Amino acid sequence: MNAVFLERAASLETPLREAAPLAPRTSWRIGGPARWLCEPPRSEFPLWVRVARETRIPWRVLGRGSNVLIDDAGLPGLTLSTARMTGLRREGDFLEVEGGAPLSRLVREAADLGWTGYEFLAGIPGSVGGAIVMNAGTSLRPEEQIAFLLCEAEVMDRRGELRWVSPEALDPGCRTSAARRKGWVVLRARLRKPGEGSPAEIRRRISERLESRRRRQPLERPSAGSVFKNPPGGRPAWSYIREAGLAGCRVGDAQVSERHANWILNMGRATAAEVRTLIARIQEAVAERFGVRLEREVVFLPQDESGA
């Protein structure tokens, strides 16, 4: 199968890289290499998926790697990075953005145009596609989740078929969506203009948000931001972890942050196995002490994959 895959892959324009390091492509700086890595432009994504599917090679997509824990053994099969899919253009009252575009660029662009409503995304280090599948945001208030900005998205299903879907079809939830459950890839999105304001005032609000993040969040070490979702109707996840006495708890080089107990920091050479052990320890301790099940927000690759 591998030989057939490689033969067909050679007919596509973008080259494949073998045994490509992935840790530098993640915010945690953890994980082994990709068996094959490819960074195609948007137009080639369906071709790669069809080749992988027809030759039975497992595949997945990687955005900016800010919400994933990649296994120490690396990833089998094909990893499609969205790093070259970063186009962004204005079309009247919409912004059309490719799935790999960094959120930081989207926030800047909206501010330059004098569009309000994008400020909450400032400081989230992901891509537009990663944010849509995770329904990224800063609270559970609708206007602070990316689904609020979305008019429609072009998705590719597991067979490589493309279609534009409505926000309802994406069924955005708490740091998840139907796109994530179904393994759809977000290739493009059309985002709306929620309101208008002066660019200088919008930039001031963005700076305030970034400053507040710097104060509250342990940004000095590699991490994936919040590891767990906040349990429904309850207190924030960090408060359970802190009260269970786990702030500062360490397994190898993976450590629960003292400042924000829902973050696990890579203190040097942490491994995925160490992070997983720490995550399991937190879940056990919080369940035992409070009867609360903490659900993971970060995605384990390849363990959480929905199949090729």
Ligand SMILES: Cc1cc2nc3c(=O)[nH]c(=O)nc-3n(C[C@H](O)[C@H](O)[C@H](O)COP(=O)(O)OP(=O)(O)OC[C@H]3O[C@@H](n4cnc5c(N)ncnc54)[C@H](O)[C@@H]3O)c2cc1C
């Ligand atoms: C310091 C820090 C702060 C953070 N703060 C926040 C925050 O305030 N709010 C918040 O919600 N999150 C936050 N995060 C988490 C993360 O940035 C977001 O979830 C982000 O949207 C993930 O995007 P990504 O491109 O990095 O996705 P990745 O980590 O690359 O991937 C995450 C998942 O999405 C899938 N995926 C990626 N791109 C696509 C695509 N185009 N189509 C389909 N699937 C895709 C991957 O296969 C994987 O399953 C933070 C992370 C860090 C490190």
